[in-house]
Amino acid sequence: MASTPQFVDFVVEQLNASGQVSTKKMFGEYGLYWGDKLFALVCDNRLYMKPTAAGRAFWPVVVEAAPYPGAKPSFLIEEQLEDRQWLATFARLTVEELPEPKPKSPKRRISP
Numbered sequence: 001m002a003s004t005p006q007f008v009d010f011v012v013e014q015l016n017a018s019g020q021v022s023t024k025k026m027f028g029e030y031g032l033y034w035g036d037k038l039f040a041l042v043c044d045n046r047l048y049m050k051p052t053a054a055g056r057a058f059w060p061v062v063v064e065a066a067p068y069p070g071a072k073p074s075f076l077i078e079e080q081l082e083d084r085q086w087l088a089t090f091a092r093l094t095v096e097e098l099p100e101p102k103p104k105s106p107k108r109r110i111s112p
Contacts, residue, residue: 002028007045014084015091029068034095041074043067047081048074049090052097058090 008023008030015021015032023042024031032040040049048067049055055075056062064073080086 003030003042003045008042011042011047011081014081014087021091034091036101037095037098038101039091039095039098041067047077049077049094050098051075052094054093054097055090058093 011032012021012023020035022033024033026041029044030042031038032042038050040047042048046065046067048065051062051064051072051074059075059080063076063078065076066073077087077090080090
């Protein structure tokens with residue numbers, strides 16, 4: 001089951017108190033970006049954040065699950081979705097610990 005746009009909009013609305021959150025549709029699901037950093041996925045109407053030490057320290061009783069078959073486990077956020085302040089803080093801590101994305105290499109042009 002793919003995620004619904006309404007659920008994704010709700011999650012983004014909850015997170016946008018924390019900063020510049022945007023989405024990109026990926027394989028029928030959604031990636032959540034803070035600036036250029038991919039920090040979370042929405043799959044099957046569930047929010048998964050990348051695991052970090054800061055996130056684990058903030059939320060000592062984390063729930064981990066794979067967002068899709070074969071994926072590494074991520075932090076599954078369920079009950080806290082309604083708590084905008086908690087969610088914003090958790091997202092900020094996660095993003096601060098993630099490395100900067102690698103610069104994209106320029107596309108090569110093929111001469112005729």
